[in-house]
Amino acid sequence: MLIPRLIVARPVFAWRTSSRPTLVRTRLAWDDARLRRATSIRSTAGGSLTLGYAGLPEGASHVVPFMEERAAHGAPVHRRTRTVPWTDAMEPSGVDLMTIGAPAERIRSLASAHDLLLPFRIELVVPVVPDVAAMRARVSRKERQRVARQRRDLGWALENATAAADFEWFYENVHLPTMRRRHGLATRSLEREIAFQCVFRQGFLFFLTEGRERIAGMLCLFSPRTRTLTLRLAGVTHGAQAHYGTSAFAGLYVLILEWAATHGIRAVNLSGCEPFLSKGIFQFKRKLHPRVVRPADHFGAKRLWLRVVRDTPAVRDFLVANPVIAETPGGALEAVYFHDDQRPARRDIRWEGTGLSAARMTHLDSFLQATSNGGPSFVSA
Structure with missing residues (x-):
């Protein structure tokens, strides 16, 4: 009875998780092709912040729930999900803060040098x-x-x-x-x-x-x-x-x-999570002093582009409360803490002991000014 199931189970699992280079490349090409029609999500969290997501459907289960939870603070969340052409999904109308999830090459062709690119997911690995x-x-x-x-x-x-x-x-x-x-x-x-x-x-x-x-x-x-x-x-x-x-x-x-x-x-992989230091499971596993790495499977070659569409107090509150793990121009991973004159950086949300290259303090005024230059949709509230 298990033979037919076994035949189905192994290819499905390999498609999702394999680190074999040929299969990873095939998966990435397939993911890029299916973005002709992308997942588009709009979430109103807590009544003061509207979140947007565009890109691969995995974002609906890996990225969006975390951001909704952190933005809503226990308040109801209203989500609308559609599948639309890529250009329509990228339209940030009515959104305050947006994430775009796609293969890295597609993201890099759209983002500027000032934009914040995050790994789509991270893994936490303990050397043994x-x-x-x-x-x-x-x-x-x-x-x-x-x-x-x-x-x-x-x-x-x-x-x-x-x-x-x-x-x-x-x-x-x-x-x-x-x-x-x-x-x-x-x-x-x-x-x-x-x-x-x-x-x-x-x-x-x-x-x-x-x-x-x-x-x-x-x-x-x-x-x-x-x-x-x-x-x-x-x-x-x-x-x-x-x-x-x-x-x-x-x-x-x-x-x-x-x-x-x-x-x-030789190593214990504690599994993965979203690239935010405020993620509870990240802070829990940090106590084991793991190394933060990109996944070896297809997720390792995908990125999140974090776009501020509207500069509002709620957006600033969210960014300060949720320091991120971002990619440096050289390809390393670092912690990024936001702050401004009214909101101190949340250094109590720790990054040490995780193998990240550094922690960077970023003033929101400078960040928002840099990312709005040449950006098609940035609005100051």
Whole structure:
């Protein structure tokens, strides 16, 4: 019964995630061609800021939800999604702040040297050395001490589960409930069959146990070629909020890093997120001192162009509150913090320990003046 599913699952998974150069090039060419008709989204968040997105449809699940959440501050969000010709999608009418997501070459042909280009996604990768103490020391001191205390008091241990029934239990009782609790209708995940055939069968399933109880789990893909362990699915049992309070996720990360140190793993890829320092999962994983890298798959050759269409207080508030990870002219990645005379840079949103080349302070008056010169749509409110 699994053979037809296996035939379908592997090509689909490879199309989405493969780092093979030939397949990446094919995927990028296909993505560029389908932009003849692009995804166009308009979101009114919190009543004071209208966000726009144009480009590849992946932006609707990877970029737009984050920006809506950060702009709305808990208020209702009204979103309109259409598929329109590329030139229509690029029209910023009625929008305050716009992101455009497309293959890098297309973006670079449109943006000026003053515009802000971000990676479409980033990944956070922890290099592994065969030394358990050294891997444990990568964790920030406060989190490391907390996990050590919970391991001692609660008897936390790592279980490497291998049975198909273990996967089913994880998917139904750990992963799906967690995703529903955290993301609701915006939940995105790997389909069950693809997760089973392409990740579980080629990777490792770990549980954090407390006595005989499994309280959290992670499903990881293993690459024998690069000796890299990549987190694909995760969750806490039944999505229970109580497990977050005990640092169960942090404990699971620490134990997996220790396991990696003794099993010939060269790197642990903590998976990816949007290129904003204010992203909660970025700040959480930063405590493990990963390196920020572009993905090796097709996402690594895609960019986001962040365009300010209208200079309003809400736009300035958003930019200051959400420092970004941007591309330098030389191709490196750096942290960019915005500020102005009334809004200090949010240096409390940290970037250190992530391998970024630097942190750049950018005054909004200078940035907006530079990006509006020659820009077709910039309006000062």
